[in-house]
Amino acid sequence: MMSTNGKRGVWNVAKREVQRFGSHPLYIFCMLGAPIISVIFFLTLMWNGLPTDLPIAVVDLDNSSTSRNLIRQLDAFEQTEVAMVTMSFTEARQEIQKGTVYGIFYIPKDFSAEATSGKQPTLSFYTNSSYLIAGSLLFRDMKTISVLAGASVGLQQGTAKGYTNEQIMAQLQPIALDTHVLGNPWLNYSVYLNNTLLPGILQLMIFLVTVFSIGSEIKYETSRQWLQAGNHSLTNSLLGKLIPQTIVFTTVGFMYCALMYGLNAFPLNSGWLPMLSAMFLLVISSQAVGVFMIGTLPTLRLGLSFASLFGMISFSIVGFSYPVLDMHPTLQALANLFPLRHYFLIYIDQALNGRELFFSWTQYASLAAFLILPLLIGKNLKGALMHFKYIP
Numbered sequence: 001m002m003s004t005n006g007k008r009g010v011w012n013v014a015k016r017e018v019q020r021f022g023s024h025p026l027y028i029f030c031m032l033g034a035p036i037i038s039v040i041f042f043l044t045l046m047w048n049g050l051p052t053d054l055p056i057a058v059v060d061l062d063n064s065s066t067s068r069n070l071i072r073q074l075d076a077f078e079q080t081e082v083a084m085v086t087m088s089f090t091e092a093r094q095e096i097q098k099g100t101v102y103g104i105f106y107i108p109k110d111f112s113a114e115a116t117s118g119k120q121p122t123l124s125f126y127t128n129s130s131y132l133i134a135g136s137l138l139f140r141d142m143k144t145i146s147v148l149a150g151a152s153v154g155l156q157q158g159t160a161k162g163y164t165n166e167q168i169m170a171q172l173q174p175i176a177l178d179t180h181v182l183g184n185p186w187l188n189y190s191v192y193l194n195n196t197l198l199p200g201i202l203q204l205m206i207f208l209v210t211v212f213s214i215g216s217e218i219k220y221e222t223s224r225q226w227l228q229a230g231n232h233s234l235t236n237s238l239l240g241k242l243i244p245q246t247i248v249f250t251t252v253g254f255m256y257c258a259l260m261y262g263l264n265a266f267p268l269n270s271g272w273l274p275m276l277s278a279m280f281l282l283v284i285s286s287q288a289v290g291v292f293m294i295g296t297l298p299t300l301r302l303g304l305s306f307a308s309l310f311g312m313i314s315f316s317i318v319g320f321s322y323p324v325l326d327m328h329p330t331l332q333a334l335a336n337l338f339p340l341r342h343y344f345l346i347y348i349d350q351a352l353n354g355r356e357l358f359f360s361w362t363q364y365a366s367l368a369a370f371l372i373l374p375l376l377i378g379k380n381l382k383g384a385l386m387h388f389k390y391i392p
Contacts, residue, residue, distance in 0.1 A: 013240025055083035204311030210290025215300030269354025295377030298384035
């Protein structure tokens with residue numbers, strides 16, 4: 001139990017920290033401005049889940065009723081819009097180089113006649129994969145329409161030879177496919193990205209604010225006043241400084257959850273408690289990592305550099321864009337050093353898969369384990385606060 005003097009020290013530092021919020025614009029920007037701007041930007045940017053009406057150019061050298069029907073079917077796809085139809089491949093190539101279209105669908109001359117006579121004409125399509133999402137979506141649509149075109153021709157030929165529809169389909173598709181997309185069956189990019197991207201931005205802001213709030217005490221030589229307000233106890237001083245930040249960041253994190261799982265109805269198969277608990281643990285574990293950063297490198301400049309680098313690497317190593325299991329074994333081990341990695345695994349198990357809470361206990365414990373980090377550098381940090389001479 002904390003003594004009365006200890007509680008008074010924490011309270012004094014907490015009041016002092018709240019007063020500091022108004023004296024440094026960085027606090028307001030990192031704690032409220034950047035997270036709110038991020039959630040508004042990303043949720044509205046991907047409001048529809050998937051990009052729609054991505055423009056492509058069609059080069060139709062056949063100009064037959066079959067090719068025109070093929071173009072109409074391609075334009076009917078939700079993600080694809082036939083922005084131009086031309087007989088010049090050069091013109092279409094120039095448009096894709098300008099960036100006005102993201103792909104080219106090429107229908108060769110005499111396509112209809114060769115298809116019905118069994119000469120196997122070639123449909124070609126080109127996508128600009130410099131735009132990863134646009135290129136992959138258009139590739140899928142153009143490949144699908146090409147397969148459907150082949151099936152349509154095969155159906156016409158089989159019908160002309162007197163085969164039944166069952167006989168024709170057995171030849172066109174000898175193995176029937178039954179596919180099930182798990183977790184995100186809508187292929188919604190907002191669900192895929194924002195559940196990790198937004199907590200990742202919050203984690204980065206926590207790193208920066210934690211390092212700045214302690215590092216600025218060293219830089220501006222107010223660290224002894226800070227310790228004095230905490231009755232010369234580093235524990236009381238850290239608790240008093242971090243608790244107001246914890247309250248703000250936790251509120252922002254819960255706002256993220258409300259917007260994602262409430263307003264946008266993202267999958268939440270295990271209920272609110274597992275994800276709210278994970279968000280709170282992400283906040284306090286990120287603060288613990290921030291204290292470790294400034295305790296290891298007790299200068300504001302180096303501490304902020306450490307926080308920025310570590311926070312940015314989190315987006316790549318947690319596994320939401322590239323699977324961790326396919327990384328080098330060294331990187332697989334290093335991924336566990338990032339709080340966001342464990343939050344991501346909890347999100348997969350609880351929000352998407354709806355597993356029993358028992359199966360995620362190791363990830364919750366891993367987030368809680370980060371709270372040990374400040375204890376490892378306590379002596380070094382207190383020495384820096386008492387005796388370190390800041391060199392600009």
